Amino acid sequence: MEATLLYILFSLSFILITLKFYYSRKKLPPTPFPSLPLLGHLHLLKFPLHRTFLNLSRKLGPVFSLRLGTRVMVVVSSPAAAEECFTKNDIILANRPRFIIGKYIGYNYTSLVGAPYGDYWRSLRRLTATEIFSSARLNSFQSIRHDEVRLMLENLSRKSGHASVEIRQLLSELTFNNIMRMVAGKRYFSVGEDDEEAEEFRGIIKEVFSYGGVSNLADFFPVLRWFDYKGVEKNLAKISAKMDATLQALIDEQRRHSDGNTMINHLLALQNSDPEYYTEEIIKCLIVTMLLVGTDTSSVTVEWAMSALLNNPEKMKKARKEIDRVVGNDRLLQESDLHNLSYLQNIISETLRLFPAAPLLVPHEASSDCKIAGYDVPRGAIVMVNAWAIQRDPSVWDDPETFKPERFQGEGIGAPNLLAFGMGRRACPGSGLAHRVVGLALGCLIQCFEWERVDERLVDLSEGKGASMPKNVPLEAKCKVSDVGRRVISV
Numbered sequence: 146m147e148a149t150l151l152y153i154l155f156s157l158s159f160i161l162i163t164l165k166f167y168y169s170r171k172k173l174p175p176t177p178f179p180s181l182p183l184l185g186h187l188h189l190l191k192f193p194l195h196r197t198f199l200n201l202s203r204k205l206g207p208v209f210s211l212r213l214g215t216r217v218m219v220v221v222s223s224p225a226a227a228e229e230c231f232t233k234n235d236i237i238l239a240n241r242p243r244f245i246i247g248k249y250i251g252y253n254y255t256s257l258v259g260a261p262y263g264d265y266w267r268s269l270r271r272l273t274a275t276e277i278f279s280s281a282r283l284n285s286f287q288s289i290r291h292d293e294v295r296l297m298l299e300n301l302s303r304k305s306g307h308a309s310v311e312i313r314q315l316l317s318e319l320t321f322n323n324i325m326r327m328v329a330g331k332r333y334f335s336v337g338e339d340d341e342e343a344e345e346f347r348g349i350i351k352e353v354f355s356y357g358g359v360s361n362l363a364d365f366f367p368v369l370r371w372f373d374y375k376g377v378e379k380n381l382a383k384i385s386a387k388m389d390a391t392l393q394a395l396i397d398e399q400r401r402h403s404d405g406n407t408m409i410n411h412l413l414a415l416q417n418s419d420p421e422y423y424t425e426e427i428i429k430c431l432i433v434t435m436l437l438v439g440t441d442t443s444s445v446t447v448e449w450a451m452s453a454l455l456n457n458p459e460k461m462k463k464a465r466k467e468i469d470r471v472v473g474n475d476r477l478l479q480e481s482d483l484h485n486l487s488y489l490q491n492i493i494s495e496t497l498r499l500f501p502a503a504p505l506l507v508p509h510e511a512s513s514d515c516k517i518a519g520y521d522v523p524r525g526a527i528v529m530v531n532a533w534a535i536q537r538d539p540s541v542w543d544d545p546e547t548f549k550p551e552r553f554q555g556e557g558i559g560a561p562n563l564l565a566f567g568m569g570r571r572a573c574p575g576s577g578l579a580h581r582v583v584g585l586a587l588g589c590l591i592q593c594f595e596w597e598r599v600d601e602r603l604v605d606l607s608e609g610k611g612a613s614m615p616k617n618v619p620l621e622a623k624c625k626v627s628d629v630g631r632r633v634i635s636v
């Protein structure tokens with residue numbers, strides 16, 4: 146045991162001396178003082194990270210670096226430096242760090258989110274652009290979204306009129322069922338009835354979510370992996386095996402019903418023509434990616450938007466007026482109306498500006514040495530872009546802390562100066578789907594219900610823990626079915 150400990154200390158010292166020698170010859174971005182032996186700046190990583198990074202950037206400047214164990218992290222917090230990352234350095238920074246979770250949950254770094262930049266990732270991006278995210282494919286799944294939103298409204302109408310309602314669970318069910326129906330043609334949350342298989346699947350996904358974020362020390366101290374510190378890998382391997390078996394069962398079931406319009410069926414048809422490329426692994430990995438990145442991101446965005454609107458009732462009123470004018474008062478808002486609802490779109494842009502569901506985007510990794518804002522960024526550095534801070538930067542945004550959808554007037558869907566979906570090659574491929582789901586759900590909630598805060602106090606807008614920046618306190622509000630709502634949903 147003593148010999149192992151000596152060996153570990155020797156290896157770490159060697160790595161640190163090599164790093165020190167290397168960096169002394171480079172103009173690295175400024176770094177906080179002090180950096181603790183071995184730990185470096187790990188002790189500074191307090192949640193929420195985007196706020197910690199903003200405070201550090203106020204002292205150190207818009208590009209600074211941290212040493213986290215054996216790794217270097219560069220944090221970018223200005224619009225100009227972020228643009229440099231995704232234009233001049235876009236290819237170099239299109240890589241992802243290999244965190245342990247990617248091995249077990251991302252099928253050995255083959256998921257669309259975690260795969261290294263290269264031919265494999267490019268072909269996956271192309272495949273998903275046509276088979277999942279194209280307008281034609283999204284249109285073909287439109288009835289699912291309408292159906293799920295209608296079910297959410299009916300469910301909410303049964304709760305309305307009570308002292309207060311919570312919408313977080315309903316929104317999670319909406320986005321989860323929407324993806325599950327697109328993927329496999331079945332709902333996993335239902336109103337009233339529930340089954341064991343769905344319960345088990347939800348449990349697995351919840352476990353997987355709990356391992357997200359920067360929570361694993363061994364990612365920064367690879368030596369800890371030699372003895373599986375805290376048994377993280379053993380646990381992840383167990384979860385991964387359970388998840389894999391469940392996903393395989395979904396695929397097998399779809400194989401028996403090969404005539405449906407589901408993502409699995411489309412991928413299985415491709416597998417028939419090219420089994421070498423469209424392996425079961427790729428299909429399972431795509432399913433789990435869709436569920437992990439395509440559900441919470443959209444549901445938290447609707448919850449933030451509703452919270453901001455409850456604190457700004459005149460803006461809620463303005464949105465309802467627009468909906469009544471465009472949609473009329475005898476039918477439910479549909480996806481095809483979204484293009485004509487510019488104020489609703491502005492509300493979504495403003496929500497994504499103030500409350501981006503990926504406040505630090507997804508970590509990037511430099512595949513070779515590069516320069517950002519004149520500083521040397523070494524190969525292998527993790528690069529984080531603080532979109533949350535950039536979107537509140539007073540040098541770019543007028544009155545940045547205020548919720549003002551009007552600032553996006555005339556910019557249409559997906560305002561160009563927002564970073565919430567990232568930029569460049571690794572930007573979010575699901576933004577089109579997200580806009581449809583968020584727009585439809587939010588628009589229908591405004592159309593069909595009268596909303597009010599529980600009391601005069603403003604809705605709390607602090608952010609809680611979690612990869613997708615959920616609200617710290619779930620939104621509670623009073624709601625009553627509106628006149629239009631009574632006409633268009635079965636109450």
Ligand code: HEM
Nearest residue numbers: 257258439442443502503506507565566567571573575579
């Ligand atoms: C409001 C909702 C959403 C937000 C704010 C969001 C934001 C983001 C961001 C910031 C990134 C990383 C960009 C970067 O690396 O710099 C990302 C990546 C990604 N998103 Fe989204 N996203 C949302 C919804 C969705 C949905 C609905 C899906 C699919 C069902 C999706 C699929 C993905 C995938 C697959 C990636 C990885 C892309 C790659 O690495 O090549 N996202 N998203």
